[in-house]
Amino acid sequence: MRAWRPSQFLVASAAVHLSAALLLLLRTQHWRWALGAVLLDHLALLAASLWPRSTLLGSNLVRLPDAAARRGEIAITIDDGPDAQVTPQVLAILAAHGAQASFFCIGERAAALPHLCRAIVAAGHAVENHGQRHRKHQSLLGPRGWLREVGAAQTTLEAITGQRPRYFRALAGLRNPFLDPVLHRLGLHLASWTRRGYDTRTGDADAVLARLTDKLAAGDILLLHDGRAASTAAGRPVILDVLPRLLDELARRKLKPVTLGSACNPY
Numbered sequence: 001m002r003a004w005r006p007s008q009f010l011v012a013s014a015a016v017h018l019s020a021a022l023l024l025l026l027r028t029q030h031w032r033w034a035l036g037a038v039l040l041d042h043l044a045l046l047a048a049s050l051w052p053r054s055t056l057l058g059s060n061l062v063r064l065p066d067a068a069a070r071r072g073e074i075a076i077t078i079d080d081g082p083d084a085q086v087t088p089q090v091l092a093i094l095a096a097h098g099a100q101a102s103f104f105c106i107g108e109r110a111a112a113l114p115h116l117c118r119a120i121v122a123a124g125h126a127v128e129n130h131g132q133r134h135r136k137h138q139s140l141l142g143p144r145g146w147l148r149e150v151g152a153a154q155t156t157l158e159a160i161t162g163q164r165p166r167y168f169r170a171l172a173g174l175r176n177p178f179l180d181p182v183l184h185r186l187g188l189h190l191a192s193w194t195r196r197g198y199d200t201r202t203g204d205a206d207a208v209l210a211r212l213t214d215k216l217a218a219g220d221i222l223l224l225h226d227g228r229a230a231s232t233a234a235g236r237p238v239i240l241d242v243l244p245r246l247l248d249e250l251a252r253r254k255l256k257p258v259t260l261g262s263a264c265n266p267y
Helices: 008-026 031-050 066-070 086-097 107-112 114-122 143-161 179-186 205-213 238-252 260-264
Strands: 073-081 102-105 126-129 221-225 256-258
Touching (some): 073 086, 073 238, 086 114, 086 238, 102 114, 107 114, 114 126, 114 143, 126 143, 126 260, 205 221, 205 238, 221 238, 238 256, 256 260
Parallel strands (some): 073 256, 102 126
16 A cells, blocks of 8 residues: 555645744744744644545545546446435335435445445445434544544444445545545545535435536535435425435436446546
8 A cells, every 4th residue: 555645735735734843942033923824824733634535634535536527427426325214215215216426435434334335335336435424513523533433433333345446535525634644554545525405404305406416417426314414394304305306307417327446447
């Protein structure tokens, strides 16, 4: 495995800190400028951590490769499952449309419902890594915390499905500079999305579908949820109303839903 290399942004951040430390040690008259530079650097790091589609902290798959886009491919990614009630219905909808998807599963949920993870893989979809516990403070983890969270999910999901996940998605896409070297160590790639439906916040299927299809193009990565999905006015998980309509729209536009792995490594 090639050694991990920090992004240019992280290299520049380290240089700012080292320069500031040197100026403080020398007690030069520029120490105030040094502290100001460090403060600005920390604000930039925070902004990069809060921007799910940012590539400043390391590589981040926000769209499929150009070759996949030329083939008319699109990726539907489904987070926070598996769910005992919703996931089987999602699989049935995908099967009826002949579509493939990538399921970013939570390790603890997968361990409780291993048969659903196996059903996902058996149907030709992919099970990917969404962390073991999926706690809200995940983005504050240090190197060891990230290794426990991501590594445990990697072990759990591989043991259940017999396949090692290739992609990781952080909770809400939030992360920090400590994540990238951990992903490299585990052989994982960070994946975010091109557009999302916010289907955990609203049960309005029309609104969710509109967000997903606005400026929709080949190569897009779409985000939905089978776990923690919002409910429609009729009490149904909104993904069950959105997904069939989305797949019909993709067919109308001659776009083919595929897994992230097959789009990025088709042969």
